[in-house]
Amino acid sequence: MSAAAKDATRAEGTHVTTRSMAEAAKRASRGLAPLSEDRRNAALEAMANALEAHAAELLAASAEDVLAAEHATEKLPAATLSRLKLNATKLAEMVAQVRSVAALPDPLGRTLDAIELDDQDPSTTSGAPGPSHLGNRDQPATNAGLHLTKLSVPLGVLAVIFEARPDAVTQIASLAIKSGNAVLLKPGKEVERTAAAIVHVLREALASVDLPADSVALVVGRERTNELLTMHDLIDLAIPRGSKQLVDYVMANSRIPVLGHSEGICHIYVDRAANEELAMRVIEDAKSDYPAACNAVETVLVHREIATEFLPKLAEHLRARGITLHGDAITQQILRGMEILPVHDWHTEYGELELSLGIVSSLDAAIDHIHTHGSSHTESILTEDPIAAERFLREVDAAGVFHNASTRFADGFRYGFGAEVGISTSKFHARGPVGLEGLTTYKYVLRGAGHTAGDYRGADGRSFTHRRKL
Amino acid sequence: MSAAAKDATRAEGTHVTTRSMAEAAKRASRGLAPLSEDRRNAALEAMANALEAHAAELLAASAEDVLAAEHATEKLPAATLSRLKLNATKLAEMVAQVRSVAALPDPLGRTLDAIELDDQDPSTTSGAPGPSHLGNRDQPATNAGLHLTKLSVPLGVLAVIFEARPDAVTQIASLAIKSGNAVLLKPGKEVERTAAAIVHVLREALASVDLPADSVALVVGRERTNELLTMHDLIDLAIPRGSKQLVDYVMANSRIPVLGHSEGICHIYVDRAANEELAMRVIEDAKSDYPAACNAVETVLVHREIATEFLPKLAEHLRARGITLHGDAITQQILRGMEILPVHDWHTEYGELELSLGIVSSLDAAIDHIHTHGSSHTESILTEDPIAAERFLREVDAAGVFHNASTRFADGFRYGFGAEVGISTSKFHARGPVGLEGLTTYKYVLRGAGHTAGDYRGADGRSFTHRRKL
Incomplete structure (x- = not known):
């Protein structure tokens, strides 16, 4: 050895x-x-x-x-x-x-930002180099002036x-x-x-x-x-x-920052302007593609105006694929005759072929429901109405907000990150699927030639140029 | 009213x-x-x-x-x-x-990243719109394909x-x-x-x-x-x-994430290839420009090889500006005859016109000292040797690493951020001076046309395009 x-x-x-x-x-x-x-x-x-x-x-x-x-x-x-x-x-x-x-x-080593703070050296050092100078002022790292870069580390x-x-x-x-x-x-x-x-x-x-x-x-x-x-x-x-x-x-x-999520209560909201066929396919995928995943859907909210027509079709479609359904009182009423279990709370991550169905009176009610019961993981709206879609995407506060797509896309590989460390429901550092970037932070690197803060003070002081160089 | x-x-x-x-x-x-x-x-x-x-x-x-x-x-x-x-x-x-x-x-609303996941819609919805379609497929928001954007919120x-x-x-x-x-x-x-x-x-x-x-x-x-x-x-x-x-x-x-810093123990390392005149000006500025600031210097480390020549000049220069000096045993030895107080620890934020002086045997020893006693706030190397400078900038783990510049530049206004929320010594979310960006997070917005994860599964499945669009 x-x-x-x-x-x-x-x-x-x-x-x-x-x-x-x-x-x-x-x-x-x-x-x-x-x-x-x-x-x-x-x-x-x-x-x-x-x-x-x-x-x-x-x-x-x-x-x-x-x-x-x-x-x-x-x-x-x-x-x-x-x-x-x-x-x-x-x-x-x-x-x-x-x-x-x-x-x-x-x-690592990516330049995330670059700002020129000044394009000149302090006058007192602009003369000939002294005895201890190595005279390497041609190096890009020591260009004249004061240069800030934000570097991934x-x-x-x-x-x-x-x-x-x-x-x-x-x-x-x-x-x-x-x-x-x-x-x-x-x-x-x-x-x-x-x-x-x-x-x-x-x-x-x-x-x-x-x-x-x-x-x-x-x-x-x-x-x-x-x-x-x-x-x-x-x-x-x-x-x-x-x-x-x-x-x-x-x-x-932990006293250390934690990256991850403990819950994935994902919602799909079926708007009144949804394409029914699209909705059934996406919901089926979001539940059954891999029910144990955190990005599987747990609750489907249906707009009141389409509920009586759409819900029976959806329920039949999902039950035919072995999905157990829960529903609120109105849903149970609309689907009477089918075996629809009650919803105990709106906060259960089934992890199985099991789903809650609810009726909402408006887009606002859907957003409220999601903010009240969601875990800020991934939320999707199904609609052909671009105004409703954009409002949902803008107003819903979650790591992922989707339009006409399955919640199952919330994944580092599918997002194109190559590798996934985990999915974060925190708003800090890294949110959503986390790739290698989530394992980095940055530092600010400042390169000068003897620049002092005092030189930039007062009416006679030098001015910062603050030119973005990236 | x-x-x-x-x-x-x-x-x-x-x-x-x-x-x-x-x-x-x-x-x-x-x-x-x-x-x-x-x-x-x-x-x-x-x-x-x-x-x-x-x-x-x-x-x-x-x-x-x-x-x-x-x-x-x-x-x-x-x-x-x-x-x-x-x-x-x-x-x-x-x-x-x-x-x-x-x-x-x-x-807000900045597109931090944009990735095309697929350039096509699922074949089953590419036909004529059904009765509940609103037919708004011309909207940029609903371009064909599956599009991911990372949006600041x-x-x-x-x-x-x-x-x-x-x-x-x-x-x-x-x-x-x-x-x-x-x-x-x-x-x-x-x-x-x-x-x-x-x-x-x-x-x-x-x-x-x-x-x-x-x-x-x-x-x-x-x-x-x-x-x-x-x-x-x-x-x-x-x-x-x-x-x-x-x-x-x-x-x-706090059970809530905290943005800020409790300490600013900033160092300046005077390398053996430092320009003496530059070093004296920068150190004076870093201490006396505003001694109560977190980015004021607390400890100056001097390379052993230049200590006997440089330290007496530096000490005289700083004392003439009313700065009280502390020193380790060798510093006290070199500056015998001057009133140099002992260093109690290397971890005191003076907040006054007061400074610790220490001798280090090498660049590595300086970096070790900084990692042991620093607060990861802002650290500066003064040298005309570009190789030493780049090693310091690369190896020192701090929110700010400076070359030939005063630690006092660690500030949101001086960095060109316009406004400063605070300075973070955490590695998470926001590090260093924090501007408006530190008060934002992001969400991933995904726009599709009924895309399901199952379509991308197996040998016959569709392939992701993963084209970066930013």
Whole structure:
């Protein structure tokens, strides 16, 4: 084992404190941040190669996890068991995903804004360079004048808490490295052996191309999660990936900013000027394309004027596709004869082939309903009336507002972001589907030649030019 | 009094609960968000006119505050007394500032990104429009295909907690209205009468141009502040403006995201290739231009190789300008004979004509020192060596990284943002000086023609075009 590889395994021991792991991640992040795109992409390639080279060990570790899960006293649901199992096909997909992240555009070093504050140097330094000058005034970085740029940079250290998905390890680690961030990974108990094996391989791969191995580290145990969530001085962003319970827990217990969403109560409003055929297709897709997804629709609001004609057709269409329907009193009245369950509240994320139907008296009432019961995730209006559509798009306060399209499009891949970190219902930092950009912040870089603020003071002071250069 | 004006005064009563005030602000924000730029600018003009028309009442209210402060058992510092006093000149400046905010570019409705997801409509709706079609397919909003735009929108409701500055009321209220946000204003006790009088005038002005009066409301009393800070379901952003104590208190007690900074520990690193004359001018400016500002320098780090030659000149220069110097052991050794106080820690924000001097052995040591002791506010390197400069700018993790310029440039006006909400040392949402943009978020607007996610699934599915249109 090489010295680098030894170094790679050291911090995986259980004797290390959580704080010292976070400190190591912070140090690693300082080393990662200034690396060129080539260096980061080379690391991703090394990670992909190492995963392929160690496939047998990874599958063996997963087999242990599966065996343990099958013999556990508390049985896992079949869906969870299938998700946690690693096989050759899934591993190949994970490797392909690491390579696809490498192929994405670099999120770092982008000039987000550029403003010339002054086009001249202070008069006192405009003469010949003194003895300690290196005379490099031709460099673009030191053009005459005072120049401000807003530059994208990594956040620093991410803490990702996820559940029984081994593929989350490689996906998150590759997004972190691509965006110049270190990452602490806390897997669900059911995939601990697999996650440990993957992280071990990734750390060796990082060390092999001279990147800090501590850029990716495994954190095991619930107490350590709680400790992590208090370390706002070392960790920059917490990302929970999993059930609503997990997300709520992290949001309630974190002193670190949290990226994610705990609920996806998405609405479709069928306006009185909707195309009926279009509405039925879109609603069916929004519910049944993948009912467990956060961007699946939970409530369909129908304008009163078309309710008696449209609702029976819609209900029949949806029931024929196995969708259980709930309805408010008027809906139940209109659909009498059909089995329509009552709506208990308007705030249930079914996650199944199940849907609430409601009647609204106007576009305003629909918007009010959405603001009262929605989770600001994704809301769609179906209408052929462009004025109603534009009002809905303008007035509804949500991460996604759609016209004549399924809520299921709220997704980083479908939006064209290439990779998705998660979907944020917060209004801060990143809203909606979050790609690599959500793992960056920016800094203002100011280049001068001895400029002082006092020179710009008072009636005789210099004036700022404030010319936008982007 | 008009009905609108009566409405304007109603919510100012003390019988209203804090929650119902926040709810009224949320409702007002829903009304504000979709307003055109013209409507918002007209409101700002009405606010400016009303402040001028009611000058006498405002000055009278301020006189009461001043009288109360002068007769209080606990005497206020002279600087605070001068800040809280409103006179005709200051009022004229406040009015001018409201008008200058109106003149700023609109932060809302900007297209931050535009991506074509598909250039075609689903085949099933490409035929002749059905009976419920309105046939408005010529509208740009409903071009063929599936189109995503990322649009800037207001945050919603701001809660601003400030101290003894009456000008903060008009400044914050005008920034809020310009950016389409409602604002709850909690003034310091010493300016309560003045703030109440100003808010009353502003609410009448808003109502007079048919904007919701509840867009601007006054909150009085410390208990109400604490209540506000728990209402994360109604309030989107908390902005503390005042002392470190106030900011720390808000940050520790808020469940709402906080914009601001509690500390400004700014460094200047004098590299071995620095121009001495430039360094002395910049350091003098960074300390003495306005020592109480957060962007004033607190620590100057000098490269070991130039310390014995440069430090005595620098120390003499600064002492001649009345700056008290602290130094580490080596600095004290080099400057023996001068009165150099010890450095207690490297983490004191002096806020006075006082400065810490330290010696570092390398650029790396300077960066380490800054990462260990800095507050990620603003850091500057003084050097004629472009390689050292670029390394510093790239590797230092702070909201502002400067080359050959005074830290005092870290300011929204100097950066060319026109108005400043505050300076953020958080990496989230807004970092560094924050202008109107920091009071906005965005939403993703998707326009389709019945597009369903299922159409893009599987080998026979449609493909996304993902053409960037901006």
